[in-house]
Amino acid sequence: MRKRTARVRRRPRANRLGLSARDYRGKPSTLCKGCGHDAISSQLIRAFFESDIRPHQVAKLSGIGCSSKTPAYFLGQSHGFNSVHGRMPSVATGAMLANRKLIAxxxxxxxxxxxxxxxxxxxxxxxxxxxxxxxxxxxxxxxTKGQFSATADENAKLRSGEVNRLPNIDLCGMAVELGATYVARSFAGDPKQLVALLRGALAHSGTAVLDILSPCVTFNNHPGSTKSYTWGKDNEEPIHLLDFVPEFEQIEVEYEEGQSRDVQLHDGSWIRLRKLDQDYDPTNRRAARELMLDAQENNRFLTGLLYVDPDKPTFLDTLEMTDTPLAHLEESRLRPPPEALDRIVASYQ
Ligand SMILES: Cc1ncc(C[n+]2csc(CCOP(=O)(O)OP(=O)(O)O)c2C)c(N)n1
Ligand code: SF4
Ligand SMILES: [Mg+2]
Structure with a gap:
């Protein structure tokens, strides 16, 4: 007689909300197998799960492109708005003005x-x-079948042999220049760093720009491309090693003085930056600008937290927006009374 062995079903690991990573998944991806964008979706699922965020508090926003399709492939129980090409920021601004409790x-x-x-x-x-x-x-x-974009590096080659003769736009350099408060560069092939950066961004209040090298295996993953997996692996230079420490956990491991730097984020969590070759202070905007200029001039692929300012007021703070979602405000608070309008008109007379 054949012996029956009882199969022990392991329960999936739960986070502090009692949810499993499965609760943070979306629909199956329709992207090409091996596309960097799918690797990023997987790390987003991990970051939201590990940060104990309730999916229904999240608003996912995007424009048009293979990348902009990906919000369908993670956090299936969140809000989503797939907007027009290049117009995601204005939809996101409107969503956050209407409800500042959302995590966008x-x-x-x-x-x-x-x-x-x-x-x-x-x-x-x-x-x-x-x-x-x-x-x-x-x-x-x-x-749209692999034409060069404005971030393609000068002299990079398409598979057809076509060479890009134009200089690239460095989105991280631009973000620091414009006053962004959390700026990072990473690689779809470096999941550990990417999750730490995403969790740091979730703990930050303000615009967090993450520029992630995400190879297109169908149109831009050949020798001569500077956006391929091989190029990324061979050229990535992390400026530090990153650990994310949530606010409820102690930072226990001590490092020798000068070997690590801790940056406290808006919600009380920490990003611990362990020193590699150079001692880099990501709270120094001038140093960040110089480093990024050097990276651009010398085609260096520097990854990590390039700049952070945890204290700058957000757009919603500056406008003194109410904490109550606009949909929950009474009409009398949404419409100015006739006297207020009279006062405004009188001020122009
Ligand atoms: C107004 C408008 N112009 C052009 C297009 C065609 N179009 C669709 S996606 C796209 C580019 C997408 O590139 P990218 O944002 O880099 O996304 P990827 O597909 O590489 O992830 C273009 C030009 C469009 N949909 N709408
Ligand atoms: S065409 Fe490129 S970017 Fe689009 S899904 Fe395929 S590999 Fe990804
Ligand atoms: Mg693209």
Whole structure:
């Protein structure tokens, strides 16, 4: 007689809300197998799960492109708005003005941001709208068959042999210049660093720009491309090692003086930066600008937390927006009374 062995079903690990990573998944991806964008979606699922965020508190926003399709593939129980090409920032600004309790994550591409959407990107960043702004950067317009985008490096080659003769736009350098308060660069092939940066962005209040090299395996993953997996692996230079320490955990491990730097974020959590070759202070804006200029001039792929300012007021603080979602305010608080309008008209006479 054959022996029956009882199969022990292991319960999936739960976070502090009692949810499992499965509760943070979305629909199955329809992207090409191996696309960097799918690797980023997986790390978003991990970051939201590990940060104990309730999916229904999240608003996912995007534009148009393969990258902009990805909000369908994570956090299936969150709110979502797939907007027009390059227009995600204005929809995100409106959503956050209407309900500042939302946690907003915008997913965009290098075409969606650095080409058609550059004007919208600039104003979102300068306003410090609370949003995690992810650029899934593959240097091409993947959805429309792989033309160079504005982040393609000068002299990079397409598979057809076509060479890009134009200088690239460095979105991280631009974000620091415009006053962004959390600026990071990472690689879809470096999940540990990416999760720490995403969790840091979730603990930050203000615009967090994450420019992530995300290879397009169909149109831009060949020798000669500077946005391929091989190029990323061979050239990535992390400026520090990163650990995210949530506010409820003690920072226990001590390092020798000068070997690590801790930066406290808005919600009380910490990012611990362990020193590599150089001692880099990401709270020094001038140093960040110099480092990024050097990276751009010498085609260095520097990754990590490039700049952070945890204290700058957000757009919603500056406008003194109410904590109550606008949909929950009584009409009398939403419409100015006739006397207020009379006062405004009188001030122009
Ligand atoms: C107004 C407008 N112009 C052009 C297009 C065509 N179009 C769709 S996606 C896209 C580029 C997408 O590139 P990117 O943002 O880098 O995303 P990827 O597909 O590479 O992830 C373009 C030009 C469009 N949909 N709408
Ligand atoms: S075309 Fe490129 S960017 Fe689009 S899904 Fe395929 S690999 Fe990804
Ligand atoms: Mg692209």
């Amino acid at each position: 994550v915008g997913v965009s591409g290098d075409g969606d941001t650095a080409s058609i959407g550059i004007g919208q990107f600039v104003h979102l960043v300068r306003r410090n709208v609370p949003l995690i702004y992810i650029v899934e950067n593959n240097g091409v317009y993947g959805l």
